[in-house]
Amino acid sequence: MASIARVHAPSGQRALIITSLAVPLTGWTVHAVSLHRKLAATRRELADRRDPLTGLLGRDGYTSRARQITDRYGDSSLVVFVDLDHFKEINDGPGGHAAGDRVLAVTAQRLAAWAGSRGAVGRLGGDEFAVTVRIAPARRELRLAQLVTLLAQPVEIDGGALVDVAASVGAASPDILGTTDLSVLQRAADAAMYAGKHTGRAVLADRSHAAVPSINGRRAGRPGTHTVGAAA
Known part of the structure; x- marks a missing residue:
C-alpha cells in the first residue's frame, strides 16, 4: 500500500515550508495571468486595426468579424470578394497614385454602404x-447586381475629372456549399470572382469553385497565397 510522506516539524517551520512552496506557484500564476492579458490585448489590437487609406478592417479584424457573421446566420450569410478591374492602368495613368488612392477610398465607401453597419x-x-x-x-442575386452597378459608377478625382471603374465580384454562401467554414467560403468566392473577371456580373459560387486548388485559403496564384501561414 502506498505510503504518504509527511513533514514532521514544529508549526512555525511547517508554515515556513508551506509559504516557501506557495511563493513560486503564486509567481507562476501571476505570470500566466499577465501573459493571458497581454495576448488578449494583442488580439484586440489586431482586430481593431484599420487600413490607413480606406478605414476598412484589416485582414485579422475582418476575418474575426466575418466568422461571427457566418457562424451566427449560417445559410443567410454571404461572403463576397471584390477585385478592381484595370486598376494598374488607373494607378499608372495621368492621375498617378493619387487617382488610384482615390478610387480605393471611394470603393471602400461604396462597399461599406452596401454592407451596412452590421456587415x-x-x-x-x-x-x-x-x-x-x-x-x-x-x-442574393438582386443585392449582388446592385453591388456590381454601384461599383461601376465613375469616380471623381482631384480637379473634377471622372475615372471609369469596374470590379469583378464573386460570392459564396453556406447553403450552396454546405459549410460555414470561412476559408472554404472565401476560396470559393475568390474562384467565382476570377471566373467572372471582366464580365460585368457577379458570380455566385457552386461546389466546383470550392474544389479549386488553393494555398492559404486563396486560389493558387493569387496575391497572398504563400506556402507558410494560416488560412485567411
Whole structure:
C-alpha cells in the first residue's frame, strides 16, 4: 500500500515550508495571468486595426468579424470578394497614385454602404476587398447586381475629372456549399470572382469553385497565397 510522506516539524517551520512552496506557484500564476492579458490585448489590437487609406478592417479584424457573421446566420450569410478591374492602368495613368488612392477610398465607401453597419468589410491588400453580410437567399442575386452597378459608377478625382471603374465580384454562401467554414467560403468566392473577371456580373459560387486548388485559403496564384501561414 502506498505510503504518504509527511513533514514532521514544529508549526512555525511547517508554515515556513508551506509559504516557501506557495511563493513560486503564486509567481507562476501571476505570470500566466499577465501573459493571458497581454495576448488578449494583442488580439484586440489586431482586430481593431484599420487600413490607413480606406478605414476598412484589416485582414485579422475582418476575418474575426466575418466568422461571427457566418457562424451566427449560417445559410443567410454571404461572403463576397471584390477585385478592381484595370486598376494598374488607373494607378499608372495621368492621375498617378493619387487617382488610384482615390478610387480605393471611394470603393471602400461604396462597399461599406452596401454592407451596412452590421456587415464586415475588409481590405485584403492592393485592390482586393472582402465583405461578409447577412442576406436572405431570395435577395442574393438582386443585392449582388446592385453591388456590381454601384461599383461601376465613375469616380471623381482631384480637379473634377471622372475615372471609369469596374470590379469583378464573386460570392459564396453556406447553403450552396454546405459549410460555414470561412476559408472554404472565401476560396470559393475568390474562384467565382476570377471566373467572372471582366464580365460585368457577379458570380455566385457552386461546389466546383470550392474544389479549386488553393494555398492559404486563396486560389493558387493569387496575391497572398504563400506556402507558410494560416488560412485567411
